Amino acid sequence: MDKVIVAENLSLSYKEFETIISKATFSIDAGSFVFITGASGSGKSTLLKSFYGAIEPRQGQLSVGGVKMNHIGTSKLNFLRRHIGIVFQDYKLIKEWTIEKNVMLPLIISGYTSDVSGAQVQKLLAHVKLTHQAGKYPPELSGGEQQRVAMARALAHNPILILADEPTGNLDEYSSSVIWSLLEGANTQLKTTVVVVTHHIPEGLKVPYKHYHIEFGNINEIS
Amino acid sequence: MKSLKNHISLIIALFTVLASVQIYVAVDRTIAAYESHLKNDYSVIVVANKAFTPQEFKTMSSMIERSEPISTAQVLERLKGEMSEKNLALLKLTLPKFYRIYLNRFPTPHEINGLQKKLQKNSSIERVEGFSQTHDTVYKLMLLFKDVVQVFSIAIAAVTSLLILKEMRLWQFQHAERMNIMALFGAPVWLRSAVLFRLAIVDAMIATLILCFSFFIIDYYAILTLPLKEIGISVQLFNFINDALRSLAISLGISIVLTFTIVMFHREEE
Ligand SMILES: Nc1ncnc2c1ncn2[C@@H]1O[C@H](COP(=O)(O)OP(=O)(O)O)[C@@H](O)[C@H]1O
Ligand SMILES: [Mg+2]
Numbered sequence: 001m002d003k004v005i006v007a008e009n010l011s012l013s014y015k016e017f018e019t020i021i022s023k024a025t026f027s028i029d030a031g032s033f034v035f036i037t038g039a040s041g042s043g044k045s046t047l048l049k050s051f052y053g054a055i056e057p058r059q060g061q062l063s064v065g066g067v068k069m070n071h072i073g074t075s076k077l078n079f080l081r082r083h084i085g086i087v088f089q090d091y092k093l094i095k096e097w098t099i100e101k102n103v104m105l106p107l108i109i110s111g112y113t114s115d116v117s118g119a120q121v122q123k124l125l126a127h128v129k130l131t132h133q134a135g136k137y138p139p140e141l142s143g144g145e146q147q148r149v150a151m152a153r154a155l156a157h158n159p160i161l162i163l164a165d166e167p168t169g170n171l172d173e174y175s176s177s178v179i180w181s182l183l184e185g186a187n188t189q190l191k192t193t194v195v196v197v198t199h200h201i202p203e204g205l206k207v208p209y210k211h212y213h214i215e216f217g218n219i220n221e222i223s
Numbered sequence: 224m225k226s227l228k229n230h231i232s233l234i235i236a237l238f239t240v241l242a243s244v245q246i247y248v249a250v251d252r253t254i255a256a257y258e259s260h261l262k263n264d265y266s267v268i269v270v271a272n273k274a275f276t277p278q279e280f281k282t283m284s285s286m287i288e289r290s291e292p293i294s295t296a297q298v299l300e301r302l303k304g305e306m307s308e309k310n311l312a313l314l315k316l317t318l319p320k321f322y323r324i325y326l327n328r329f330p331t332p333h334e335i336n337g338l339q340k341k342l343q344k345n346s347s348i349e350r351v352e353g354f355s356q357t358h359d360t361v362y363k364l365m366l367l368f369k370d371v372v373q374v375f376s377i378a379i380a381a382v383t384s385l386l387i388l389k390e391m392r393l394w395q396f397q398h399a400e401r402m403n404i405m406a407l408f409g410a411p412v413w414l415r416s417a418v419l420f421r422l423a424i425v426d427a428m429i430a431t432l433i434l435c436f437s438f439f440i441i442d443y444y445a446i447l448t449l450p451l452k453e454i455g456i457s458v459q460l461f462n463f464i465n466d467a468l469r470s471l472a473i474s475l476g477i478s479i480v481l482t483f484t485i486v487m488f489h490r491e492e493e
Binding site for chain 2: 052054074075077078079080081082083084086092093094095096097105106108109153
């Protein structure tokens with residue numbers, strides 16, 4: 001089976017003599033659904049950052065989508081990121097853009113014509129049940145609604161990999177269920193690889209998943 | 224609303240730069256017009272004991288534009304009744320020749336001295352009157368005016384630079400978040416900063432339009448040109464093609480350099 005993420009003896013840290021992830025070796029199969037858990041401050045977000053190139057390996061090797069992440073150049077990184085959809089804990093929506101335009105961002109970056117991207121955005125907004133909010137701005141929406149917008153944005157460009165950092169961390173039940181069903185749907189219907197950092201694995205998921213737990217800088221496979 | 228406020232402060236800053244440049248240019252133009260006005264009024268009187276052709280004068284100094292003999296006929300006419308015919312004829316013979324010499328530019332007092340010395344080298348020239356006393360006062364006043372305007376526009380430029388610098392920080396702060404988010408989705412640098420460049424270009428054009436409009440009003444109602452005309456200076460304070468293009472170039476230049484600086488100094492975060 002193809003691997004989307006391959007890590008060998010991967011060490012991550014922000015400062016020179018610190019270790020947050022220490023010599024981790026693991027791989028994530030294409031089309032799989034993966035949960036990463038761990039105590040707060042254990043390095044879950046840091047690991048996810050390394051997947052989208054916001055932090056470089058301190059030691060060891062990491063490749064994502066076949067691209068080596070060690071000393072990656074700007075244009076190569078931009079290319080890779082155009083095939084990844086990220087959902088952040090703090091949503092990271094562009095405040096001065098409408099909901100519609102926020103969802104359109106990955107399509108604008110990939111250079112789609114406005115009629116193609118317009119149709120795609122309408123479809124996604126319907127999926128996240130926000131069609132009626134399309135013309136509003138992020139600060140006018142609740143946290144749950146904003147995260148659903150971020151979810152729609154992460155799916156807009158049909159990425160090969162979705163990275164979600166505590167996407168339902170402090171959301172209402174309804175928004176959480178919309179997010180989980182979309183992540184499941186992307187994985188089952190589009191074969192998108194999904195990596196989710198979470199405190200708590202939801203019950204009643206229909207997809208098979210893998211579960212890694214981070215503790216003391218080590219990444220342990222639970223199931 | 225917040226972004227509108229930032230727009231306005233950048234537009235005001237750009238407008239201030241453009242206005243100070245335009246005022247400087249207009250003053251320069253006025254002084255040049257005044258200088259040529261003075262030049263036309265100013266002449267050196269030469270008293271010689273033999274006739275000179277204009278060509279002969281021209282070879283004495285490169286500053287000399289033209290010369291004309293001052294007719295003595297009028298003076299002699301007035302003396303006709305008071306003098307005998309014979310004496311008048313004698314006077315006519317011994318009377319020196321007078322010439323009025325015009326220069327090709329308004330001279331400095333130093334240049335007048337030099338010219339006087341040059342002319343007096345010729346043994347046939349008896350006297351040169353440069354009217355340096357009156358000339359001196361006018362000239363010094365003009366220089367003072369020029370200096371005052373220069374200091375004034377440099378002061379404005381300095382204050383505005385600080386304003387723009389402050390504006391730049393605000394912009395950097397304001398646009399950093401959007402640029403970071405776009406980077407996380409793989410937008411190349413040019414796309415991340417496209418919005419910024421568009422805003423900068425729009426602001427530059429608005430500032431230029433406001434400048435053109437203000438000077439149009441000043442020109443149309445002859446707010447400044449009328450008093451100048453009264454002292455014999457006709458000058459165009461705002462040239463709608465040259466000045467508008469220069470202003471547009473300056474404001475576009477400033478705002479684009481500003482945007483480049485923001486983009487260059489932008490630090491990506493994780
Ligand atoms: N930008 C950063 N600079 C320095 N240290 C950081 C930075 N971000 C996180 N850390 C540190 O790295 C450790 C792991 O953080 P993080 O990956 O955010 O944990 P988690 O997401 O599991 O809660 C923490 O000790 C945190 O303080
Ligand atoms: Mg975290």
